[in-house]
Amino acid sequence: TTIMAVPFKGGVVLGADSRVSTGTYVANRASDKIAQLTENIFCCRSGSAADTQALTDYVKFYLQQWEVESGRPATVKVAAHLMRKICYQNKDNLSAGVIVAGWDPVSKGQVYNIPLGGTCIEMKCAIGGSGSTYIYGLTDALYKENMGKQETLDFVKKSISHAMARDGSSGGIIRTCVVTEDGVEREYIPGNKLPYG
Ligand SMILES: C#CCCCC(=O)N[C@@H](Cc1ccccc1)C(=O)N[C@@H](CC(C)C)B(O)O
Numbered sequence: 001t002t003i004m005a006v007p008f009k010g011g012v013v014l015g016a017d018s019r020v021s022t023g024t025y026v027a028n029r030a031s032d033k034i035a036q037l038t039e040n041i042f043c044c045r046s047g048s049a050a051d052t053q054a055l056t057d058y059v060k061f062y063l064q065q066w067e068v069e070s071g072r073p074a075t076v077k078v079a080a081h082l083m084r085k086i087c088y089q090n091k092d093n094l095s096a097g098v099i100v101a102g103w104d105p106v107s108k109g110q111v112y113n114i115p116l117g118g119t120c121i122e123m124k125c126a127i128g129g130s131g132s133t134y135i136y137g138l139t140d141a142l143y144k145e146n147m148g149k150q151e152t153l154d155f156v157k158k159s160i161s162h163a164m165a166r167d168g169s170s171g172g173i174i175r176t177c178v179v180t181e182d183g184v185e186r187e188y189i190p191g192n193k194l195p196y197g
Contacts, residue, residue, distance in 0.1 A: 012178070012180075014034050042184075043098050047097050052096045059086065077112070084118060098128070161191055161194045
């Protein structure tokens with residue numbers, strides 16, 4: 001898996017490949033690794049498909065209850081810290097690396113990376129999954145402050161496509177999700193349109 005999320009002025013872009021593998025076998029070539037937690041908060045999944053499905057189901061339910069009881073929408077920070085608590089407390093039994101990202105009126109676009117150990121780190125450019133190891137240099141080189149929506153979307157797509165070209169556990173299509181004050185835009189594009197070599 002290759003997953004990524006980058007905040008920009010006015011929102012956040014999330015991206016993921018779509019390959020589910022068991023060894024070298026591709027169990028699903030078109031999976032959706034970007035799970036919705038609330039209306040404006042999403043989560044990119046990597047690691048065990050089963051563990052991350054269960055994890056996101058729990059967090060989605062807890063946040064729904066939290067919003068009912070508190071009478072207000074959850075912020076990205078609340079969602080990320082709930083996810084981190086569950087990941088950390090169950091770290092011996094989970095294989096889950098997630099990126100929680102979204103938009104809220106308080107802090108606007110935000111991204112929290114929660115890697116395998118269960119630590120939670122707010123980041124301006126978060127990458128994860130097996131494919132991310134191939135694009136640390138690329139993302140360090142291409143990242144800029146104050147990118148707009150289209151520039152951020154292109155940066156995410158290009159980065160994930162390079163990881164998909166080199167990581168055997170990443171492939172399929174590139175799914176993206178843009179969350180802004182005005183709503184959510186999801187799209188997917190072919191993952192193999194990059195020149196090899
Ligand atoms: C189908 C089936 C059985 C397991 C599928 C399954 O979890 N595959 C995993 C790899 C893995 C992980 C831990 C144990 C075994 C196999 C997988 O493809 N993970 C991707 C993300 C998830 C959310 C789809 B990615 O990290 O590569």
